[in-house]
Amino acid sequence: MCLQLFLHLVDMIRGKEDKNRLEGEMGMSKKIQGTVVLMRKSMLDFNGFHASFLDSVHELLGKRVSLQLISADTADPENGMEAKLGQPAYLEELNKKLSSTAAGATIFKATFDWNEDIGIPGAFIIKNHHQSEFYLKSVTLEDFPGLGRIHFNCNSWIYPTKKYKYNRVFFPNQTYLPSNTPEPLRKYRAEELAILRGDGTGELKEWDRVYDYALYNDLGDPDKGPDYERPVLGGSSEYPYPRRGRTGRPPTKKDPETEKRLFLLRLDIYVPRDERFKYLKMSDFLAYGLKSVMQVLFSEIIALCDCTPNEFDTFQDVLDLYEGGIPVPRGALKRIREIIPLQMFKEILRSDGERPPKFPTPDVIKEDETAWMSDEEFGRQMLAGVNPVSIRLLQDFPPTSTLDPKLYGNQTSTINEKHIEQKLDGRTVDEALTNNKLFILDHHDALMPYLKKINTTSTKTYATRTLLFLKDDGTLKPLAIELSLPHPKGEQYGAVSTVYTPAEEGVEKSVWKLAKAYTAVNDSGVHQLISHWLNTHAVIEPFVIATNRQLSVLHPIHKLLHPHFRDTMNINALARQILINAYGVLENTVFPAKYSMEMSSVIYKGWVFTEQGLPADLIKRGIAVEDPSHPHGLRLLIEHYPYAVDGLEIWSAIETWVKEYCSSYYPSDEIVQCDPELQSWWAEIRDVGHGDKKNEPWWPKMHTVAELTQSCTIIIWVASALHAAVNFGQYTYAGYVCNRPTISRRFMPEPDTDEYAELELNPDRAFLKTITSQLHTLLGVSLIEILSRHSSDEVYLGQRDPQEWTLDPEPLKAFDRFRNRLVKIENRIKELNEDEQQKNRKGLVNVPYTLLCPNTSEDSTVGGLIGYGIPNSVSI
The missing domain is CATH 2.60.60.20 (PLAT/LH2 domain)
Known part of the structure; x- marks a missing residue:
């Protein structure tokens, strides 16, 4: 009481500031x-x-x-x-x-x-x-x-x-x-993790912050009928799959194993609130989504006035998508005005009121509208295109199969020496094999088990093998393409195959062009379903969930990995809602159709975590061999392989950064072994997130600093650089459907048929009637225009948001070194792209390879179809 009186007197005499000082x-x-x-x-x-x-x-x-x-x-x-x-x-x-x-x-x-x-x-x-x-x-x-x-x-x-x-x-x-x-x-740390894990029950609401796992049981909608049924992916040896984020929605009426779906156009599918798109990204997403929908709507109405609805009649019809849009006939214009509000009508039409907004011209046809047709460009895109991760060294001739002969009979390739021996620049086939000159784009084994099912749909396609020769100038020359179908008497009788070789004139030239198109169709589907969706989007989501459930925000590995998970759960939830679901956009725009996700599940059986790192992948595909005398300890068998050359630089930079970061917190293996959050995190990834593979021997044990460094490097590589390489070039190359068709609608024309006669008389029209239709092209191009855009609020590799992410000086210094190294890599890539000796860098289409070029600019608001920059995460 005396103290309070004393302080009161002080306050009156000397003021409040002195009071505060005395209190202290x-x-x-x-x-x-x-x-x-x-x-x-x-x-x-x-x-x-x-x-x-x-x-x-x-x-x-x-x-x-x-x-x-x-x-x-x-x-x-x-x-x-x-x-x-x-x-x-x-x-x-x-x-x-x-x-x-x-x-x-x-x-x-x-x-x-x-x-x-x-x-x-x-x-x-x-x-x-x-x-x-x-x-x-x-x-x-x-x-x-x-x-x-x-x-x-x-x-x-x-x-x-x-x-x-x-x-x-x-x-x-x-x-x-x-x-x-x-x-x-410690109590608060433990309680926060318990909250984020939840109790595994109930439907999750928007304010819930729960990270939990579920099977892919939300793709089908059996209540709509048998056509909408899809198998549950994950939880079985037949259809293994990575786990996705749990929503807790109730089951459907007809199938208790299938989760009830939201109304198609609802975009508020549950993900933890902090995982949702931020303001700018959501604004971009909605704006470009509306634009794409309107382009498809316009084109569909216009097609009603066309003599051949839903078909491109000439290559110029395809080019019209970009060169001012498709002209709107007067009858269609009147119909559009009747169904679209006036203000929206004004917004989406040009000032002349006759054309809808055009698609941007894809880079692959900007300088030359026909260069994509060349064999050289066909081969180059396997090294520097949108799917540069599938080509591999040919080690056996003829190419062999790993399919079970008891189920699929003889699947050995029918390509023989006579098909290729005159095209090896004076070498024999054995010499070309010995000198590592033969390569293959082989989609045969992946597709053959599903081809019979796929071809019962509107798709009519083949399993393809494409053989290529590595020339002395570092470019690839296509040698032969094999198109295979299951034997008509049954799959157990093997494959029925036809081999096609390059031709430069006559109907044979048109046949060869179609053979390349069937290869592109295969590669487009494998790219979208496997290289892109499965191997980046789907496999990363369990790491996102486990990191939030088991590693506190105070944990150094949480701080290391968190930027590389931005928006992943949200974009994957949207994909399940509108893209990869039954009759979603993906099923309508890639050739496996309703079997798309089921097929990706079967291919996931061969997924190995430790092979997702770039060096291991290159070695597995025979593209590189270990050699300590070469940079990064690898010697590339295709020296001018832009994806591998740039990728190894990025991989090495990530690996060095991760090693320096981890060693600052884990100076010994014992600390790794004794970290309970880290061990729980890794066990959950293996046993739950990728639970269908929990017994695989290749999982790192997470007993050493080296294993921690390796695992985190792979996670960051997949989420950043690998995704950038297979995503942001989609519009560049596949925005022009003739270069990367996604569907084939009829088989190769046979001699003495009407289709063959049409191929002789009007090869362009026959080509366009074989590949993706006009409607499916519009849907597909609209989708990849959105997916290929960098958000205006993107955060790129070497950047952090917020910048004040840690107080520890050593990690901050290591991150500065990482960022500076990325600047040097970016400058080096620009130099290589200007080197005329690097023939695979630009090709005849004159499109420089920039998909693995870091965006180290201080202006992080640059977005759109820029064609370069490695975002930190699978964010689109």
Whole structure:
């Protein structure tokens, strides 16, 4: 009582500032100033369409939002020795504006009362007593006594307290192994992980933050009828698959094993709220999605007035998609005006009112509209195109098969020496084999088991083998293409095959052109389903889930990997909703149709985690051999292989960065073995996330720093560089359907048939009637235009958002070295692309290989169809 009277007199005589100083000297509370950056809910956010949102700043003031600091080093004996808590602080208006604040963000101040006997703050609790959620970007204590600035990266949606049964807790950008975590924080660390794991029950709601696993049992819709049924992928030896994020939706009425689907156009399929697209990306996604839908709608209406609906009659018809759009006949124009609102009609038509907006011209035809037809370009794209990961060294001649002969009979290739011996630049076949000059694009074994089913649909296609010769100038020359079908008497009788070889004139030239088209159809499907979807999108999702369930945000490996998981769960959820589902866009635009995902499941049987790293992949495909005298310890058998040359530079940079980072926290193998979060993380990835492969012997044991480094390097490579290589070139090469058809609708014309006569008289029309139809082309091109675009808020390899991601100096220095190395790699790639000796870099189409060129520009807002840049994650 005397002390309070004394302080009151001091306050009257010397003012409040001296009071605060005396309180501090006597062990009483100090005033710690903090800034809080948050964003109001936007109508463009996924869940913002029908919910209320914060209209003005003042609604958050008063006692609407509280923050309470948690001690990192002082326990409270009166509360079971749990961490001591500071007094709640509330948001206050901040007078100054910060120019660096993100668009839409608001800065508040908060004044914290903090007693010295409580110690150093190691976390804080935030409670939202407002009616709606907001996005909390960061909290900063500006001048904490003895420590200075303490920063908390939050980047999370905060829902009203009534939505939670627990406190929302945030930690500063400090890093702790579990064993090094301050004792008062351990409870909060463990509780946060338990919250993120959930209890495995119930349908998850938008405010839930649960990361959990489910089978791919949400692709079919049996309640619509048998045509919409699809097998459950995952959980069986017949259809193994990586796991996806659980939503907890109820089962369908007709099949209790299949999860009920949302209405097709709903985009709010559950993923943890913080995994959803941010404002800018969602805006881009909706804008380009609407544009693509309108292009298809226009073209379909126009087709009603066409003499051959849904067909391209000439190559110029295809080019018209890009050269000003398809002219709109007057009758179609009138119909369009009847069904489209006036304002939308004005927005999507050009000023002349006669043409819809055109697709951008794909790079592959920008300079030369016919160069794609050449054999040289056909071979070059296997090394520098959209699917540069399938070609391999031919080691046996004729090519052999790994299919079970008891089930599939003799599947050995019928390509023989007579087909190719005159095209080997003076070498014999044995000499070409010995000198590593023969390569193959072999889709035979992957497709043959499904070909009979596939060809019962509207698709009519083959399993292909394409043989190529490596010339002395480093380019590939196609030698022969084999087209195979199952034996008509039954698959057990083997394959029926025909071999085609290059020709430069007559009907044989047209036949060869069609043979290349069938190869491109095979390669397009394998690329989209396997190289792209399965080997990047699908296999990475279990790592995203396990990392959030088992590694605290304080854990160094969580901080290392988290940027490489941005938007992956969201884009995969959207894919399940509208792309890879029954009768989704993918089934309508690639040749395996309704068997697409089922086929990818069968191919997943051969997936090996340790072979996903680039060096191991190149060695497996016979493209490289180990050689310590060469850079990266590998000698490329195709020296001018842009994907491999650039990829090895990127791989090495990632590997060095990961090694330096991991070694700063794990100086010994024993620390790896004794880290309970790390061991739980790896066990869950193996036993649950990729549970259908949990007994495979090739899984790293996670007993050494080397195994940790290898595993994290593979994860980052797949999520960043590999995905960039197989995704962002899609529009460049497949935006022009003649170069990369995705469907074949009839078999190769046979002599003495009407189709063969048409091929002789009008080869262009026969070609166009064989490949993807007009409607499917429009759907496919619309899709890949969206998928090939970089978001305007993309974060690229070598960048971090936020930049204040750790306080530890050694990782920060290592990351600077990583970023500087990427700058050098980018400059080197630009030099190689200007080297005329590097014939596979640009080819006859004059498209430089930039898909593995890092975007190290300070301007990270560059987006669109830029054709370069490696995003950190599988984000589109």
